[in-house]
Amino acid sequence: MSDVQTAPTSSYDVASIREQFPLLKTLVHGKPLVYLDNANTTQKPQRVLDTLWEYYTTYNSNIHRASYQIAERSTHEFEMGREKVRGFLNAKGVEEIIFVRNATEGINLVAQSFGRTFIGEGDEIIVSAMEHHANIVPWQMLCEEKGAILKVIPINDDGELLLDEYEKLITHRTKLVGIVHMSNALGTVNPVEEMIQTAHAHGVPVLVDGAQSAYHKVIDVQAMDCDFFVFSGHKLYGPTGIGVLYGKRKYLEAMPPWQGGGDMIATVSFEKTVYNELPNKFEAGTPHIEGAIGLGAAIDFLNETGMDRIAAYEHGLMEYGKQVLGNVPGLRMIGTAKEKASVFSFTLHNIHALDLGTLLDTRGIAIRTGQHCAHPVMQRFGVPATGRASLACYNTREEIDALARGLIRVSEILG
Amino acid sequence: MNTGPEGCTETHLSAVSQEEHAAEIEETFALFDNWEDRYQVLIDFGKKLPPMKLEDKTEISRVPGCQSNVWLVADVKDTESGPVVVFSADSDASITRGLVAILWYVFSGQPVEKILTFDIDEFLDRLGLIAHLSMNRRNGLFSMVLRIKALAASRSRGAQEV
Numbered sequence: 001m002s003d004v005q006t007a008p009t010s011s012y013d014v015a016s017i018r019e020q021f022p023l024l025k026t027l028v029h030g031k032p033l034v035y036l037d038n039a040n041t042t043q044k045p046q047r048v049l050d051t052l053w054e055y056y057t058t059y060n061s062n063i064h065r066a067s068y069q070i071a072e073r074s075t076h077e078f079e080m081g082r083e084k085v086r087g088f089l090n091a092k093g094v095e096e097i098i099f100v101r102n103a104t105e106g107i108n109l110v111a112q113s114f115g116r117t118f119i120g121e122g123d124e125i126i127v128s129a130m131e132h133h134a135n136i137v138p139w140q141m142l143c144e145e146k147g148a149i150l151k152v153i154p155i156n157d158d159g160e161l162l163l164d165e166y167e168k169l170i171t172h173r174t175k176l177v178g179i180v181h182m183s184n185a186l187g188t189v190n191p192v193e194e195m196i197q198t199a200h201a202h203g204v205p206v207l208v209d210g211a212q213s214a215y216h217k218v219i220d221v222q223a224m225d226c227d228f229f230v231f232s233g234h235k236l237y238g239p240t241g242i243g244v245l246y247g248k249r250k251y252l253e254a255m256p257p258w259q260g261g262g263d264m265i266a267t268v269s270f271e272k273t274v275y276n277e278l279p280n281k282f283e284a285g286t287p288h289i290e291g292a293i294g295l296g297a298a299i300d301f302l303n304e305t306g307m308d309r310i311a312a313y314e315h316g317l318m319e320y321g322k323q324v325l326g327n328v329p330g331l332r333m334i335g336t337a338k339e340k341a342s343v344f345s346f347t348l349h350n351i352h353a354l355d356l357g358t359l360l361d362t363r364g365i366a367i368r369t370g371q372h373c374a375h376p377v378m379q380r381f382g383v384p385a386t387g388r389a390s391l392a393c394y395n396t397r398e399e400i401d402a403l404a405r406g407l408i409r410v411s412e413i414l415g
Numbered sequence: 416m417n418t419g420p421e422g423c424t425e426t427h428l429s430a431v432s433q434e435e436h437a438a439e440i441e442e443t444f445a446l447f448d449n450w451e452d453r454y455q456v457l458i459d460f461g462k463k464l465p466p467m468k469l470e471d472k473t474e475i476s477r478v479p480g481c482q483s484n485v486w487l488v489a490d491v492k493d494t495e496s497g498p499v500v501v502f503s504a505d506s507d508a509s510i511t512r513g514l515v516a517i518l519w520y521v522f523s524g525q526p527v528e529k530i531l532t533f534d535i536d537e538f539l540d541r542l543g544l545i546a547h548l549s550m551n552r553r554n555g556l557f558s559m560v561l562r563i564k565a566l567a568a569s570r571s572r573g574a575q576e577v
């Protein structure tokens with residue numbers, strides 16, 4: 001449709017990537033599926049599916065508890081999953097990788113364990129105006145319980161954080177900064193490294209919500225120097241129900257367990273129970289074994305494809321999408337940050353987002369409509385809801401063209 | 416092409432039976448076999464819905480369970496053949512307004528007992544709406560129907576008391 005300068009992605013063969021994702025062959029209402037709801041969840045490559053199948057058909061057994069062969073294997077594969085996550089994030093040690101259900105649970109763990117221990121009355125927590133509810137509500141709950149105060153970094157009309165305001169919000173009472181790395185509602189990629197430096201200069205630890213960034217960007221938690229980082233497996237081409245909390249060892253060690261039970265203890269007696277070492281201290285009960293193994297397979301896929309190559313390809317796709325969607329009459333892009341990735345959030349004329357989604361669906365096009373679990377963002381931009389198309393490693397320019405055509409048709413129908 | 420139901424005026428409401436209204440909608444729907452066109456039909460139905468008074472769109476008249484907003488109020492009107500229930504309804508989403516229009520078309524202006532006994536589920540099923548609509552919309556549609564039936568029942572009691 002148009003000629004856009006893109007980063008070199010010549011060696012990126014999207015057709016062969018698509019081949020690895022069986023679901024992409026699905027027909028919807030008799031039409032090929034155009035899946036553009038990746039910020040919600042991504043599809044799974046065959047090797048993840050094979051891994052889950054293999055687990056259940058050849059070595060399903062509980063981990064850390066038994067001495068027989070298949071349990072040795074499941075324990076080994078589970079811990080390999082952890083090691084793969086460690087490598088993926090470039091964390092120092094596997095003990096810094098805690099398996100949780102999803103990004104949301106990772107944040108709740110920090111709020112409940114770190115927060116309830118180290119944050120008290122009158123203390124302050126800073127988040128931003130573009131947070132997902134997952135990085136708002138756990139802090140509100142903590143603030144309510146402790147009498148702490150939640151402060152919010154404002155954003156400008158392009159959907160960028162006002163960094164000067166951020167610095168002003170930090171006081172001697174600030175105990176934690178929680179910041180989204182990449183916004184699911186706007187696509188904005190925040191300068192987390194810089195923000196972390198600022199916080200650290202005041203001795204304040206930072207939690208980074210990486211739910212959206214982890215599958216679009218190369219992540220290096222040591223270079224970033226974040227104190228906590230969370231993401232969800234299901235957005236990273238892995239299974240649902242598995243997520244990761246990375247925490248710097250010094251914090252995780254200082255934090256009490258937040259759930260009690262099996263696996264998280266060393267010894268139990270009614271007089272005294274001794275908690276297990278990291279990371280098991282935070283993993284009470286039987287974990288999502290095949291989820292962790294499947295997440296490992298998803299990381300294998302990303303490593304083989306190359307996270308940097310995916311990022312470059314997706315960047316080209318986004319630049320292309322900006323141009324093509326920019327030419328759709330009546331489309332207003334919400335979120336026009338200079339640093340942005342893989343998300344197009346928009347309104348079309350005054351069309352209700354639900355009508356938009358329903359009509360696109362008849363053409364096989366799947367986008368998210370609504371408020372994207374980010375009500376404050378919608379309020380900030382004065383829109384009741386948006387349509388959101390979000391990209392992944394397997395999307396194509398043809399799909400963006402199909403979206404643009406679909407939007408033009410929707411305008412005609414509702415015109 | 417005119418795809419909307421013709422009778423969206425209050426004047427000849429009770430002159431036409433529900434069955435006739437329903438058959439008319441069904442015929443219009445049957446003209447189209449793809450859902451983009453059917454939604455267009457629905458949207459056109461919605462455009463013919465008589466406007467709802469702004470002051471009637473309140474928190475109380477809002478129907479729960481809809482992803483889009485739906486408002487619904489009912490009134491009893493006396494006609495020669497006895498009291499009928501007249502509805503006024505609207506939605507902020509066009510497809511939803513079309514669904515509201517279908518319900519309005521088969522229900523509004525009908526006697527209470529007809530409203531309470533008409534098998535709306537079966538009718539919507541025949542239109543393919545039950546199978547095709549997303550869960551969200553189905554639930555929304557369902558709560559609209561419940562609200563209409565509840566209003567009809569309460570209005571008929573109210574009318575008898577007067």
Ligand SMILES: Cc1ncc(COP(=O)(O)O)c(C=O)c1O
Nearest residue numbers: 102103104132134184211212232
């Ligand atoms: C930025 C961001 N944070 C957190 C979450 C929560 O993810 P999950 O529901 O997997 O916990 C999401 C999911 O949409 C997200 O986009």
